[in-house]
Amino acid sequence: FFFIDYPNKARLKALATITLRKAEDEPQVIERFAALGYRAAIERVFIADVAALDWNCPQHITPRFTAAELTPVMGKLVDDLEALKAENAALKARLAGA
Structure with a gap:
């Protein structure tokens, strides 16, 4: 084993x-x-x-992690992604209004 x-x-x-x-x-x-x-x-x-x-x-051996172990690392990435989505939506709105 x-x-x-x-x-x-x-x-x-x-x-x-x-x-x-x-x-x-x-x-x-x-x-x-x-x-x-x-x-x-x-x-x-x-x-x-x-x-x-x-x-x-x-x-x-491929490293594997639990969600709890990844949360601190992934938190910044999720925040960055949300900020980029908001920026993208704002830019699309500006283009649509131009």
């Missing part, structure tokens, strides 16, 4: 053996999730016995 951090172009690959267990067979694992405030009923748990980890080359 792997984890990808798109904004930072990082990928962590893990080689592991996964075991599927019933929740009642792993009460100590279930207690950890309950302590985190996880309220759903946990029916089963995947336990990963990790044998190896490797950080991959970021060359071909």
